[in-house]
Amino acid sequence: MGTRIGLGLLGLGTVGAGVAEILQNPEGRHPLIGELELVRVAVRDLQRSRPVELPAAVLTTDPETVVDDPAVQVVVEVMGGIEPARTLIMRAIAAGKSVVTANKAVIAHHGEEIASAAAAAGVYVLIEAAVGGGIPIIEPLKQSLGGNRIERVSGIINGTTNYILTRMAQEGAAYQAVLKDAQDLGYAEADPAADVEGLDAADKIAILSGLAFGGPIERAAIPTQGISTLQSRDVDYAKQLGYVVKLLAVAERLQTTTQDQTSLPLALRVQPTLIPNEHPLAGVNGVNNAILVEGDPIGRVMFYGPGAGAGPTASAVVADILNIAGIRQLENANGCLDPLLAANSWRACHLVHPNAIQQRNYVRFKAKNAPGVIGQIGNCFGACDISIQSIVQFDASEADAEIVVITHEVSQGQMHDALKAITNLPEIKGLIAHLGCL
Numbered sequence: 497m498g499t500r501i502g503l504g505l506l507g508l509g510t511v512g513a514g515v516a517e518i519l520q521n522p523e524g525r526h527p528l529i530g531e532l533e534l535v536r537v538a539v540r541d542l543q544r545s546r547p548v549e550l551p552a553a554v555l556t557t558d559p560e561t562v563v564d565d566p567a568v569q570v571v572v573e574v575m576g577g578i579e580p581a582r583t584l585i586m587r588a589i590a591a592g593k594s595v596v597t598a599n600k601a602v603i604a605h606h607g608e609e610i611a612s613a614a615a616a617a618g619v620y621v622l623i624e625a626a627v628g629g630g631i632p633i634i635e636p637l638k639q640s641l642g643g644n645r646i647e648r649v650s651g652i653i654n655g656t657t658n659y660i661l662t663r664m665a666q667e668g669a670a671y672q673a674v675l676k677d678a679q680d681l682g683y684a685e686a687d688p689a690a691d692v693e694g695l696d697a698a699d700k701i702a703i704l705s706g707l708a709f710g711g712p713i714e715r716a717a718i719p720t721q722g723i724s725t726l727q728s729r730d731v732d733y734a735k736q737l738g739y740v741v742k743l744l745a746v747a748e749r750l751q752t753t754t755q756d757q758t759s760l761p762l763a764l765r766v767q768p769t770l771i772p773n774e775h776p777l778a779g780v781n782g783v784n785n786a787i788l789v790e791g792d793p794i795g796r797v798m799f800y801g802p803g804a805g806a807g808p809t810a811s812a813v814v815a816d817i818l819n820i821a822g823i824r825q826l827e828n829a830n831g832c833l834d835p836l837l838a839a840n841s842w843r844a845c846h847l848v849h850p851n852a853i854q855q856r857n858y859v860r861f862k863a864k865n866a867p868g869v870i871g872q873i874g875n876c877f878g879a880c881d882i883s884i885q886s887i888v889q890f891d892a893s894e895a896d897a898e899i900v901v902i903t904h905e906v907s908q909g910q911m912h913d914a915l916k917a918i919t920n921l922p923e924i925k926g927l928i929a930h931l932g933c934l
């Protein structure tokens with residue numbers, strides 16, 4: 497393929513270590529990952545033990561040397577906080593280097609300044625990991641949904657508060673008790689203010705709405721209410737009325753009443769909100785995140801998945817790095833297509849024989865209503881080494897019975913052998929249904 501790309505990593509904490517781990521294990525991933533080289537990594541404490549091993553010479557406590565290293569072409573900022581992250585990002589841009597960052601705080605507060613500098617320098621600043629962790633939402637808003645007029649973006653975009661609210665709803669537990677548990681489990685920071693006061697969600701909805709509606713968002717003007725004063729009694733009353741309480745971030749376009757088309761009126765808010773049980777966001781529980789985008793003509797589309805954590809967040813960071821790597825290949829080689837957009841095959845694949853497919857199964861037999869039939873069916877499955885999750889007899893009449901079996905995961909070859917043996921039993925009148933089961 498093309499030339500190698502030197503990466504400078506600012507931070508080797510949860511996300512940084514996740515990124516390094518992907519780069520060190522390119523096997524089975526897109527071949528462009530093999531072109532990426534981790535050149536320099538900045539940390540605060542050189543003595544700290546890390547989940548990934550890197551040569552000592554790669555590590556430094558001086559992040560500026562990472563940005564300035566001529567072998568670093570792309571700077572990956574995963575250190576967090578506003579400063580020195582902002583200054584380092586601006587320094588990378590000034591040096592003509594593209595940047596990938598997971599830092600929602602710096603983008604929500606300084607995104608305009610950073611984007612203008614990047615545009616002037618002709619480099620990219622990509623931020624997929626800044627909202628929704630592993631959920632691809634930034635690129636869809638920029639590209640895949642580009643043909644739509646976006647009406648509303650709403651979502652559960654803070655995993656810590658969603659974990660707390662889920663447990664309050666399911667166990668009737670009090671806020672303070674669940675917060676302490678969340679801290680013990682590592683889902684909440686020792687200082688949880690950014691999460692529980694809604695500030696993190698406000699950073700993220702500022703970023704999402706900037707992309708969805710195309711203009712800069714004044715982060716400080718977003719009305720923000722967290723969950724720290726929410727009482728379990730309200731969660732309980734909501735439940736009795738058919739609702740769940742979620743910390744919802746909402747951004748919606750309002751109808752313009754004046755002829756002034758120069759500025760689009762938007763309503764943004766972060767607030768604990770009752771969501772009807774049947775709403776698609778109501779079933780988003782634990783540390784998961786989901787973002788619902790409503791637009792014309794697509795209607796509603798929901799993005800759901802793990803909103804944080806080393807692996808999911810690193811997945812988003814590496815996707816951004818690959819996008820930049822693909823663009824660089826395009827620039828370097830005349831007539832070459834972007835290897836990600838073109839999506840050409842890069843290895844051989846083949847389908848296994850259907851008998852080798854492993855899955856759980858649902859089967860329904862019509863049988864004579866005779867003693868011992870269930871035992872015989874069980875024996876046939878056992879002889880083929882298939883374990884049964886459940887076997888139930890339904891609808892027994894004088895003559896016939898319906899027997900439903902759900903198996904554990906098994907190859908379809910074994911399943912066919914067992915079904916052949918079962919349908920040959922004199923008590924079995926037929927196999928009526930054979931479905932897959934997740």
Ligand SMILES: NC(=O)c1ccc[n+]([C@@H]2O[C@H](COP(=O)([O-])OP(=O)(O)OC[C@H]3O[C@@H](n4cnc5c(N)ncnc54)[C@H](OP(=O)(O)O)[C@@H]3O)[C@@H](O)[C@H]2O)c1
Binds near residue numbers: 557
């Ligand atoms: N964690 C998640 O699940 C997640 C999800 C989405 C987005 N993010 C964002 O990703 C970013 C990183 O988060 P994280 O959880 O990985 O943080 P983290 O675990 O605290 O790691 C931060 C890393 O940056 C290094 N660092 C911080 N300040 C530094 C400085 N001044 N000079 C040199 N190194 C410095 C730290 O060094 P030491 O290791 O030596 O202390 C550490 O390796 C944040 O912006 C966060 O909001 C995180």
